[in-house]
Amino acid sequence: MNRIFLSPPHMSGREQAYIAEVFESNYIAPLGAFVDRFEESVKAYTQAPHALALSSATAGLHLALRVLGIGAGDLVLASSFTFIGSVNAILYQGAVPVFIDSDESWNLSPLLLKEAIQKLDKKPKALIVTHLYGQVAKLDEISAICKEAGIYLIEDAAESLGAIYQGRQSGTIGDLGVYSFNGNKILTTSGGGVLVSSNLEWIEKAKFYSTQAREPYLHYEHQEYGYNYRMSNVLAAIGVAQMEVLDERIRRKREVFDFYHRELSGVDEITFMPEIKGSHGNRWLTTLILAKTNPTLLIEALEKVNVESRPLWKPMHCQPLFHSALAFADGTSEQMFLQGVCLPSPTALSNEALERVTEVIKAVCQ
Ligand SMILES: *Cc1c(COP(=O)(O)O)cnc(C)c1O
Numbered sequence: 001m002n003r004i005f006l007s008p009p010h011m012s013g014r015e016q017a018y019i020a021e022v023f024e025s026n027y028i029a030p031l032g033a034f035v036d037r038f039e040e041s042v043k044a045y046t047q048a049p050h051a052l053a054l055s056s057a058t059a060g061l062h063l064a065l066r067v068l069g070i071g072a073g074d075l076v077l078a079s080s081f082t083f084i085g086s087v088n089a090i091l092y093q094g095a096v097p098v099f100i101d102s103d104e105s106w107n108l109s110p111l112l113l114k115e116a117i118q119k120l121d122k123k124p125k126a127l128i129v130t131h132l133y134g135q136v137a138k139l140d141e142i143s144a145i146c147k148e149a150g151i152y153l154i155e156d157a158a159e160s161l162g163a164i165y166q167g168r169q170s171g172t173i174g175d176l177g178v179y180s181f182n183g184n185k186i187l188t189t190s191g192g193g194v195l196v197s198s199n200l201e202w203i204e205k206a207k208f209y210s211t212q213a214r215e216p217y218l219h220y221e222h223q224e225y226g227y228n229y230r231m232s233n234v235l236a237a238i239g240v241a242q243m244e245v246l247d248e249r250i251r252r253k254r255e256v257f258d259f260y261h262r263e264l265s266g267v268d269e270i271t272f273m274p275e276i277k278g279s280h281g282n283r284w285l286t287t288l289i290l291a292k293t294n295p296t297l298l299i300e301a302l303e304k305v306n307v308e309s310r311p312l313w314k315p316m317h318c319q320p321l322f323h324s325a326l327a328f329a330d331g332t333s334e335q336m337f338l339q340g341v342c343l344p345s346p347t348a349l350s351n352e353a354l355e356r357v358t359e360v361i362k363a364v365c366q
Pocket of ligand 1: 055058082083086130180181192
């Protein structure tokens with residue numbers, strides 16, 4: 001039995017032709033025509049005015065904090081229910097994370113966000129909000145709260161490329177946004193990220209830092225320190241081919257969700273991650289919560305038939321790394337973590353193939 005993976009790469013078929021073009025031009029280098037084309041394609045799709053292709057979304061978040069001038073001792077609010085790549089950059093900058101729990105949307109709670117801003121002794125400089133599993137957070141409330149408090153809003157749209165909120169693309173609503181093209185995301189360049197913003201100055205500055213902060217001289221001149229964070233031209237060629245099929249991938253991810261939702265409608269204890277009003281998520285992963293069955297039992301039963309599934313992200317405020325970090329949490333995401341499962345959501349498999357998954361769930365759950 002072939003293994004069913006959580007979210008494996010799904011090539012469009014054009015990638016190798018574009019890579020061949022890279023080889024013909026001999027730009028086997030960071031930077032080259034495909035990096036520009038990839039940035040243009042992300043801009044065209046998302047309507048983000050400016051975009052910067054990078055080695056990862058984590059690098060994008062790091063650059064976002066750096067260009068906003070966030071550094072040692074500054075407070076940065078962040079979704080607690082997320083992957084650590086969301087928040088590592090806060091530590092890289094010597095800043096201090098403050099975690100905000102989720103509400104019934106599974107994403108960041110605007111109420112707890114307000115409470116945090118009111119109760120903290122010091123004004124936070126920014127919020128990094130995650131759009132979990134491709135589903136958009138309550139951005140109208142969240143951005144209004146940030147605007148009123150004078151806090152920069154950074155969208156971690158690593159999982160939500162192509163998701164829409166009130167007619168606008170996730171990642172383009174805050175001050176800065178990042179998309180990931182890591183191997184398990186909805187599209188992949190094998191590894192990569194894109195930073196977007198409507199502020200050209202920030203994107204130019206991020207570009208400068210991402211290429212070792214080299215000053216514009218003939219010789220190598222440096223006034224500041226930077227990073228080596230740019231995307232390679234070879235990987236950007238993969239990205240151009242992947243962007244061409246983003247609509248198809250979103251359609252199929254949503255069909256996979258609909259399939260699970262329909263097939264499992266008779267299993268009373270299951271609740272799926274919701275889609276908030278006015279939004280259209282990309283359903284990167286179909287995720288659910290079990291009211292009774294221990295998720296480990298389900299994950300092990302799926303493993304027996306060679307199906308990959310996972311627990312939900314363990315919230316940041318429950319991580320040993322952050323045991324002394326400040327958190328505004330009411331137990332919501334911790335409970336979701338204890339009861340949740342990510343189902344395999346590959347775009348290249350048929351519904352018939354996914355019946356191997358639903359049969360196990362029907363057998364194990366109540
Ligand atoms: C994958 C992911 C990241 C990190 O993306 P990379 O491109 O691997 O650095 C950050 N945040 C979230 C929510 C993610 O899922």
